[in-house]
Structure formats: C-alpha cells, structure tokens
Amino acid sequence: MCAIAGIFDLYQQADIDPAVLRQMTDLQRHRGPDQAGMHREPGVGLGHRRLAIIDLASGAQPLFNEDRSVMVVYNGEIYNFPALMRELQQFGHSFRTRCDTEVIVHAWEQWGARCVEHFRGMFAFALWDRRQRCLFLARDRLGVKPLHYAVLDNGQLIFASEIKALLAHGQLRRNLDPLAIDEYFAYGYIPEPRTVFRQIRKLEPGHTLLVRHGSAPGAPHRYWDVPFQRHRLISQDHAADELLARLREAVRIRLVAEVPLGAFLSGGVDSSAVVAMMAHASPTPVNTCSIAFDEAQFDESRYATLVAERYHTHHHSQRVAQHDADLIDQLAALYDEPFADSSALPTYRVCQLARQRVTVALSGDGGDENLAGYRRYRDHLHAERWRALLPLGVRQPLFGTLGRLYPAADWAPRPLRAKTTLQALGRDAVAAYFDRVCLLKDAMRAQLFSPALRRDLGPYHAVQVLRRHAADCPASDPLSLVQYLDLKTYLPGDILTKVDRASMAHGLEVRSPLLDHSLVEWISGLPPDLKLRGGSGKFLFKQALAPYLPHELLHRRKMGFAVPLADWFRGPLRARLQRSLTSPVLEHCDMFNLPYVQQLMQQHQCGQRDHSAALWSLLMFESFLRQSLHTPGRRLEQQAA
Template identity: 50%
Template sequence: MCGIAGILCHEPEKTPERSLLAVMGAALAHRGPDQSNEYAAPGIGLAHRRLSIIDLQGGRQPMRSDDGRWVLSYNGEIYNFGEIRAELERGGVRFADHSDTEVLLQAWRAWGPACLDRFIGMFAFALWDGARRELHLVRDRLGIKPLYYGRTRHGDWVFGSELKALLVHPQMPRDIDPAAVEDYLAFGYVPDPRSILLAVQSLPPGHRLRLRGGDDRPTLHRWWDVDPTARSAGDESQWIGALRDHLDDAVRLRMVADVPLGAFLSGGVDSSTVVALMSRAHAEPVRTCAIGFDDPAFDETRYAGQVAHRFGTDHEEQRVHPDGETLFRRLARIYDAPFADSSAMPTLAVCELARRRVTVALSGDGGDEVLAGYRRYLWHLRESRLRERVPLSLRRKLFGPLGAVYPKADWAPRPLRAKTTLQALARDTVEAYFHTVSAIPAGIRDRLRSARLRAALQGYSALEVFRTHAGSAGTDDPLRLAQYLDFKTWLPGGILTKVDRASMAHSLEVRVPLLDHRFVAWGMSLPEAAKIRRGEGKYVLKRAMEPDLPRDILYRSKQGFSVPLREWFRGPLAPAFEAVLGDSALLGTGWFERDALAGLLREHRSGVADHGRVLWSLLMLDASLEHLQSLPTFDAAA
C-alpha cells in the first residue's frame, strides 16, 4: 500500500521541481514509510511513498517501462497478478522483478485500459504516457483506494492520495465548496465526486480520467459499475454453495503477502466469517485483534474471544478509552475533509493495535452493503410496500402533517420512534431513503443555515446526489435501489474512507474480501429472499456459515462500532462545542446561525433532545476547516 502524488504542468516544456514533488510525497509518508522517490520530466512530475508488501526488494516506483514511454505511480494491490503475469509471459513479455507493479505496467502496455477488466484488487494509480503526453488517473471499482485531483491557479493539474498532498502546492486554492458543506451536513462525509474544496475533486470509483497539459477538458470515463438490475437463478442450496466458493477464493487471494498478515475480529458476522475462512486456508494460527470498551453497550470482545477460541487464533485484545477531547483534532488531521462517523475513533484504535504485529489485516467491511445487512434496509422495504399502496399525493397530505407534529422520541425503542417513519411515508422512495440515512435531519439543517449559505447554495440540496445516482440505477426495486445508492455514496465516502485513513495513519494495509468485485456482482444479483428473510439481513451468509460459527454470533442483534456521543456532549465535550460558538473556523464562514448552534447544545445538555451525532458532526466540520487552512505550503526559498 502506498501514497501517490504528482503534477501535470500546463506548459508542456516546464519540468516540476523535484523538491516540490518530494514535499508532496512527504505529506503522505504515513502511507508509505519504506521507500520514497520522485520522477520529473518536461510536463510531468510523479511522487511515490511505498509500504512494501509484495516483492520487498523490487517494485520500486515511480516505475518506468524499459522503452521509457510509460511511468507509473501506483497505490494498491492486484491479487491475481500472478495469473496476469503468466498470461503476459506467454505473449513474450519479460519481467525485471516479481511485483504486481510491473504486472500493472506491462498489462497496460499490452492491452491498454482494457487491462482494468482483468484486475482483481484495490488500486488508485497515475500512469504517464510520454509518447502521447497524457496522464491517466484510475481508481478501483468500489473506491477502496482514494484519489483526488485539482487545478492550480496557474492551470497545472495536481493529484494525490489525500488532500494534504495537493495542498502542499503553493498555487492550490483552498476555498471551501458550499455544496460540499451541504452534502457533509446531510451525509456525514463529502460524497464523490466532490471534495470539501472547490478546486479539488475526488475521482469516482470505477472511473478513469485522461488529462493533457494545457487542456481544460479532461476526459472522464466510467469503466465499471455495480449492476442492480442483474438477476441470478437458483435455490437456497445453490446460493450457499456459490457464496462459499466466492468467499473462499476472495479470502485466499488476499492472504498473499511477503509481510506478517492478520485480521480484525469484532465478533460480528462479517469479521467472524473472514477469520473462519482464513483459518481453513492457513495452517498456522491466524493473528487476530479486537478492542473493547468499559461500557457493555459498546463492547463486543466476549464475542470476538468466542470466535478466536473456536478457531485457535493468535488473539490480542485491548480495552480503549476514547478521549473525544483530543481525538477530534487528531481525526481532522488524519481525514483532512470533515468526517462525522464517530466509529473512526475505535477504528483508529484497532488499526494501531493490529500494526504492532502485522502489516496487512483482512476486514469484514462490505458484507452489509452486498447482502443487505443493515437494519435500515428492512425498514425501507416495509415503508416502501406501504408507499406502493397509497398514492404520493395522499401520503403527503396524510403523513406529512403527522410527521411534523409527532414528538421526536430519541429515547424510545425503534418501533415507538414513529416520527421518522411518518416523515418517510410522506416522501417518494429516493427521498425517503435519503431521509433515513441523513446524518443531520432536514429540519436541523434548515435551522442551522444562514442566509449567506442559502444564497451560496442557490437552491442546491444534497438530495440531488441521490437523485443523480438513482437516475443511473436502472431499477425502482426499493432494496436494490437502496443498495445501489449505498454503493455510490456510503460505502466509498463513509466506510472505505474511514478504514483507509485510519489504517494508513498507522502504515497498515487493510484488505476487504467481501468487496471482491465478483462477489459484489453476484450478491447484488440475488433475490430479496436470499438477503432478507424473517426480519434477518444477510440471510444466505448466515445460513452458509452455520457449520462454522455459533448461532449467537450469527443471529444476535447488530451492535455496531460506536462511541457514547450523547454522554460526551453532556460532559467532557460540551466545552469544546462552546468554543465553536466563539471565534471559530465554522462561524468564520458566515454560513451558520450562532443562535441555532447554541440552541442545539442547550437542548442536548438539558436532556430535551439527543443531538450528540449532530454536535459531533459540527465539531468535526469546525476542526477540519481549521486544519485545511493551517496546512503548510511548499516554499521554494526555504
């Protein structure tokens, strides 16, 4: 795993300064502490930081082809590189080392962009074609690895694995995008293709971009997308057999490494499945790790220990005490863009624990998206069936007013929290799911916006993100559509961003077998009955794993990986939010109403409402804005 960065000059004859490239690479040193190097030539500069995983002596980057035409800077892993290498060798290609980097380079030389369809893996890379003088930026199918690009004031294109690498460039504007702020308030992260900065975009998953120096019109091409319209036949026994075959292969491929390898083990279905399959594929005990909390409502270590004992893993646990008072600023430095998922804190802790013993860890991320494991899918299905029976116009008249007056009972069990359900029933399917997943409810977002932000947005709403993706889905099936929307937003912007930044902060590579694109495509093609049955999500996965895992692992209620925000903002984090009400980056934008911010904290502390998640989102936004403006830029004279 690595960090990449670079510059494509507006003037083709200009050579980027190697010292600037080195500083851009240094900003990503945590992603690749083992090696660093730069390449500079007229019109182009590439920087690379390497975390050595495969062929520890070879694979040095940026890598040049033997004819000098191609130069590659690459972040990721191609798990089937051995198979591709063998095919290239049969065609006469000779290799200088044993790395997947050279396989990628030679595959592009042989097949061009069509080589991407052959790759099984996670990757983001920059490939310079010196003959045509064009730069190709490519991101993997599901967005496991990040890649940002933007334009400087002088017209140069700049790119990198994280925003901090781009902001080293002294000509990179740092203006905040108000539409990205609106997106963040709604989702809790900034979904692709936006970044928090006006001048920078995130390359969407499954896309490649072709850039030429001096060209204002880059060519963006989608080379892969999950297909929510695909349908697979079969019965339950066939589904179970196919699932085991897919996951056995996906796990086996991801266990190839020249460095120590292990797994995260939370005690949930997905991580337990991965550990079970790893144990079957590996003669030696699998190294596993888990973190625990003092609060039993958030602690799953007894379940993790149960799985570890069953498979005889080399297991390590550690109890952590997340300190929100100091962690929120650390998270802002790690994530650059605002990121509101508080589970980033325990994720950071488990990555730190894992890195003490391994360089590569397998995780269970992706199972909920592929096989409909989230509880919200079940609620969305039930609401959708009711929506189908009552016309939208009538639902708006009936459920809209009821949702407006029904009290917001945060303290009550889910079945009694009818306000959200009533509001969802008054909407169409896309708007209802947007309402379900929103980090900050629409009413609070409206309350927070100042007249200045409303004017800057010019009528824009974050709902347009869902509307755009829904228009490409090709289906109105409520479950398939909800899964597709999550694959386009929540998975890359939330789950995978969280894990990538937390793991790379500790120079740890995380591999996600449940997001093998072949398994994803197969999982999406399954009928609803294979995913949700009798109120249980991930039905076929649980049935398939019954011979390996105890029922109380497979069928217990989903717990999640969260922290007690409600209590924190009635205690140690309240002063931090009070500071936001003073001279803060958040209020400095002029986009938020101070009285509304103060009112939220007052209501939360008094117990009238639970605004813990909202307050955390706003605190993280303030810390991130402050961080982005304070990042140092390159000074050639220094």
C-alpha cells in the same frame, strides 16, 4: 500500500518544481514509510511513497517499462497479478520484477485504457505514456483506495492519494464548496466526487480519467458498475455453497504477502466469517485484533473472543476509554476534510493495535452493503410496502400536508411520533431513504446554516447525490436500489475512507475480501429474499456460515462500531465541546446560526434531547477549519516532519 502524487502540465512542457513535488509526496510519508521515489521530465512529475508488501527488493516506484516510455505510480494490490503476468508474457511482454506494479505498465501497453478491466484488486494509480503524451488516472471499482485531483489556474493538473498533498501546492485555491458543506451535515461525510474544497475533486470508484497534453481534461469515464443481474433459478443450498466457495477464494488470494498478516475481529458476522475462512486456509494461527469498550451496550469483545477461541487465533484486544476523545484534532487532520463518523476513534485504535504485530490486516468491510445487513434496509422495505398502497401523486399532497400540520414530538413515546411517519409516507423512495440516513434532517440544517450559507446554497439540496445514483441503478426492486445507493455513497465516502486513513496513519494495509468485485457482482444477482428475509439481514450468509460460527453470534442483534458520544458530551467532553463550539473560528466563518448551536448544546447537556450526532459533526468541522484553513502552513509542515 502506498501514496502517490504528481503534477502534469496540460499545455506547456516546463520543468516541474522538484521542491513542490517532493513536499506533496513526503506529506504522505505515513502511507509509505519504507521508500520514496520521484521522476521528473518536461511537463510531468510523479512521486511515490512505498509500504513494501510484495517483492520487497525490487518493487520501487515510479516503475518503468523496458524503454522507459511508460511509467506508473501506484497505490494498492492487484491480486490476480501472477495470472496476468503469465498472460502478458504470452503476448511478448517481459518482466524484471515479481511485483504487481509492473503488470500495470504492460497491461497498458497491451490493452490501453481498458487495462483496468483486467485487474482484480484495490488500486489507485497514475500512468504517464511519453509516446502518447497522456496521463491516465484510475481508481478501483468499489473505491477502496482514494485518488484526488485538481486543475489549477496555471494550467497544471495535480493529483495525490490525500488532500493534504494537494494543499501543499501554492497555486491551489482553498475556497470551500458550500454544496459540500450541505452534503457533509446531511451525510456526515462528503460523497464523491465532491470535496470540501471547490477546486479539488475525488475520482469516483470504478472511473478513469485520461488527460492528453494540449487539451483540457474531459469527464471521467466509468468502466464498471454493480450489475444486479438476477441469476438463473438457483436453489438456496446451492447458493449458500457457492457463496462460501467464492468467499474462500476472495480470502485466499488476499493472503499473499511477504510481511506479517492478520485480521480485524470485531465480533460481528462479517469479520468473524473472514477469520473463519483465514483459519481454514492458513497453516499457522491467525493474528486477530479487536477493540473493547467500557460501556456494555457498545462492547462486542465477548463475541470476538468466542471466534478467537474457536479458531485458536493469536488474539489481541484493547479497551477504548473516554480519554480517547483526545484524538479529535488528530482525526480532523488525518481526514483533511470534515468527517463525522465517530467510529473513526475505535477504528484508529484497532489499526494502531494491529500494526504492532502485522503489516497487512483483512477486514469484513462491505458485508452490510452487499448482503443487506443494515436495519435501515428492513425499515425502508416496510415503509415502501405502505407507500405502494397509493400513488405518489396522491400520497405527496395528502401526507405531506398532514406531516406539516402534525406537531413535532421527537421526545414522545414512539406511537405518538406520527409526524415522522406522515412525512415519510408523502415522499418517494429516494427522498424517504435520504431522510432515513440523514445525519441532520432538512429542518435542522435550515436552522443551523447562516443566511449567507443558505444564499450560497441556493436551490441545491443534498438529496441530489442519491438521485444522481438512483438514475443509474440497474435494479428495479426497492432493496437493491438502497443497496446500490449505499455502495455508491456510504461505502466509499464513509466506511472505506475511515479505514483507509486510519490504517495508513499507521502504515497498515487493509484488505477486504467481501469487496472483491467478482464476489460483489455475484452477490448482487441473488434474489432479494436471500439477503433480507423475515426482518433478518444477511439471511443466506448466516445460513452458509452456520457450521463455522456460533449460533449466538450469527443471530444476535447488530450493534455496529459505535462510541457513547451522548454520554461523553455530558461528561468528559463537555468542556471541550463548549470551548470548540464557542470558538472564534465558528464565529468568523459566517456559516452557522450560533444561537442555534448554543441551543443544541444546552438541550443535549440538560438531557432534554440527544443531539450528539449534530454536536460531533460541528466539533469535527470546527477542528477542520482551525487546522486546515487558519494555520495550514504549520500543520502541513508538522505532518511532513
């Protein structure tokens, strides 16, 4: 795994400043601690940091074709590179290395921009073609690897794996995007393609960007989407066998490495399935790592131990205690923009633990989105059945009015919380799902934001993120729709961002077999009732895994990878919370209603309400502001050291 960076002059062919390019590259040293490489020529400069995994001796980058007219910097793994290498050799291409990187330059020569359609893996790369005077940026289908870019006022396009590298360029404006702030407090992360900085964009998963010298960049091109094309009639038994065969293959091709390899083992179904398939494919015991918690309601370590013992893995576990909240500022610096998923804490620790023993770790990421594992899918489908009884034109005014009139009673027993139910019945499917996944509901954000921020937002509403994707959804059933929305937003924006930054902070490569795009395509075509049946998600997956995993693990209640924030904010984090949310940083940014922030803290600390999600999002936002905007130079220099 690696880091890339670069500068492309859209209109001139002036020299690229080597000091700026080197700083952009070296700020990402943690992603590639083994080697550094840089290439400059008039109008273009490419930088690379390498974490060596395959072909340790000859895989340095930037990597060139034979006549050095095409060069690439690349972050990722292309698992089908041996087959592609043989295919390209038949077309007359010659290879001087055994690494997957060289496949990219020859695939570009052979197929041009459609080369990405031939790659099976995770990747983000930038390719410069001197003859065509063009720069080609590409990101993998599911968004496992990140790629950020910005067009500067001086006519340069800059790009990098992480935002911190772009911030090193003196021409980049650091203006915050108010729409991104609304999205952050709605989702807990900032969905693609936006970033917290108005001038910086994320290249969306499954997209490429082709930029030619002498013209402004056009819109990115989407080269792949989740198809959700229903399979022909298929029996449940046959589907289970096919699912296992495809999972075995997705795991097998991810076991190629010239460095120590292992797996995360949380004790959940997905990571346990990956470990089971690894154990059957590996001639030696698998290295596994897990995190344990002091609080029993958050601790899955017992189930991880069951799987480790069953497959005789070399298992290592580490306990996350309350003092781990000291990571707050470190995490805010790591993610470069506000990120409110508190499971980033244990994710950071499990990556740290794994890196002590391996350089590559397989994970179970993607199983919940592909196989309908989230409880919110079950709840959404239940609500959809009620909404289907009346047309939207009747429901919206009727239940919308009743919902506004009924008093809020979040503190009351569930049967008395009719306001939420009435409001949900008055929404369409996308608005209802947005409300279900929303971190801070609409009314809460309206109270939290200052008048100035609300003016900047104008009519914008964060639900538009989901509406944009819903318009492209190829499926018509309600389960596939919300799975599609999560695959486009929550998976790349939260789950994969969290794992990428936490693993790369330790120079650890993470591979996700359940995000193999051919497996994702096949699973998307399964009938919805093979994914979610009788209120149980991952129905077919669990049936297929019955011979491989303990029954009590397969059929227990899903726990998730959470931390006890509510208790921390009333205990060891209480003073830190008070100090951060009354800091001059929040006061001077003029984005928040500070009396309301005080109200949230008081209600939480006296036990009246659980505002832990809102408080954590504010805590992380304050840390981001303080580090990224108020002392940017010092922070960037420290990370480069």
